[in-house]
Amino acid sequence: MSDFQSYLDQLAGLDFSGMYGDDFLHTWDKTTDELRAMYAVAGALRNLRERNISPRIFDSGLAVSLFRDNSTRTRFSFASGTNLLGMQLQDLDEGKSQIAHGETVRETATMISFMADVIGIRDDKYIGEGDAYMAEVARSVDEAFHDGVLDHRPTLVSLQSDSDHPTQSSADMLYLINEFGGIENLKGKKVAVTWAYSPSYGKPLSCPQSLITLLPRFGMDVTLAHPEGYDLMPELVEKAKGYAAETGATFAQANTMAEAFEGADIVIPKSWAPYAAMERRTKLYAAGDDEGINKLEKELLAQNATHMGWCSTRELMEKTAKGQDTIYMHPLPADIAGVSCEHGEVMADVFEDHRIGMYKEASFKPYAVAAMIFLQKVKDPVDTLKALEERGRARWNQA
Structure with a gap:
């Protein structure tokens, strides 16, 4: 109960009115107050569920997901969050x-948006x-709503684009808030966001970009x-x-994992593809150049292979602030x-040492995911959360 009230108290001091009726496509589209509100709502929703109180604000409703790339965690997190x-x-x-038959983005967006x-x-x-693509979908549903085709405008949530992965970095923030006992305790924490070797190529840049643009906003170095x-x-x-300059945090760049790990409170090593190579790949796909794509893939795999030493080891972990007990994070797999x-x-x-944490x-x-949607669908989040708790409807009924 006291934890739940603390989330309501946090919300009471924030200005997040701009989130109502809006989309959630990038964290940098949101103010710091709006992000803090999202973390507080996420905590409140988790608190309700863990006390077996249903957080449902919809009696009926449809959530539509479109995954143009493979997914496990985000796919099921979106399903769980919307069902919640x-x-x-x-x-x-x-x-x-009917996309293969020439259906336009505007038509697809409108047809999937009824109810x-x-x-x-x-x-x-x-x-x-x-x-x-997401911007075009947003424009399309706006148009259909204003034309009276849709009785309301559905909210869009990015489940990862080529630039940002807001649901992942938001989950990372929630984990760190929980681990350090509050968002105020993150200021001054040193984080290593590093590349790591992978035997595959073409991993998105959006995970590291999500982190470096979000963590400094809360004073993390x-x-x-x-x-x-x-x-x-x-x-x-x-x-x-x-963002680092605004909050008095630091943002540094290094060419070795060892330098980044030195004294770090949190390490987040993950592979990604070079930006220049991804730009080349995009142009090759647009041109339908299969031969060029195959050649680029071989080049990038060979380039990756020259950096196999970029691997998290126990020796590297010993350079961190708490050695093997330092927080190791990864979006998985x-x-x-x-x-x-x-x-x-x-x-x-190292993975086994930190598997439970990940x-x-x-x-x-x-x-x-649920908090992003909640703030975009609820006019008065504080009163609505209070009403959910007072209603006290059991999520899971047992004799």
């Missing part, structure tokens, strides 16, 4: 739709394409480390520097050396 609020989920399989309350989209493969040539989108690196691949992002013993990290994502 009372909606049923329908996954849009483009292969079974739908939220649309979640993952489109992260090609630079510029995911954000552009971030070191970004990667081999030469594995740059992220330059405009987002600049955005990270700007990780490339585990000797388990899922011969050489990978992390040694098996599973807990992932457990916050459904609540992040």
Whole structure:
């Protein structure tokens, strides 16, 4: 009860009115107050569920998901988060739709939106394409609503684009808030966001970009480390520097994992593709150049292979603030050396040391999804949360 009231108290001091009726496509679209409100609502919703109080605000409703890339955690987190609020989920399989027969984005967006309350989209493969697609869907449902075709406008939530992964970084923040006992305790914590070796190529840049643009907003000192040539989108690196300057945090760049790990309170090593290479791949796909794509893939795999030493080991963990007890994070699935691949992002013993922590990290994502939707659908979140608790409807009825 006291925890629940603390979340309401946090909300009372924040200005998040701009979230109502809006979409959630990037964390940098939101004010710091709006992000804090989302974390507080996520905590309140989790508190209700763990006390067996139903947090459903919908008696009926449809959530539509569109995954243009593979997913486990985000797919089921979107399903769980929308169900938590009372909606049923329908996954849009483009292969079974009329898109192959020439149906436009505008038409698809409108047709899936009848009586739908939220649309979640993952489109992260090609630079510029995911954000552009989500923006077109948003424009389309706006138009259909204003034309009177839709009786309301469904909310859009990005489940990962080519630039940002807001549900993942929000889950990461919730995990860290929980681990350090409050958002105010994150200021001054040193975080290593580093590249790590993978035997595959083309992993999205959006995970590290999500982290470097979000963590400094709460006063966390971030070191970004990667081999030469594995740059992220330059405009987002600049955005990270700007946020760090605003909060008095630091944003540094390094060329070795060891430098980034030195004294770190949190380490987040994950592979990603070089920005320049992803731009090339996008152009090759647009041109239908299969031969060029195959050539690029071979080049990138060979380039990755020269950096196999970028792997999280117990020796590297000893350089951190608390050695083996330092928080190790990963959005999963990780490339585990000797388990899922011969050489990978992390040694098996390090992964096993931190496996439970990473599973807990992932457990916050459904609540992040639900909180994003809640704030975009509820005019008065504080009163609505109070009403849910006072109603006291059991989520799980037992004799």
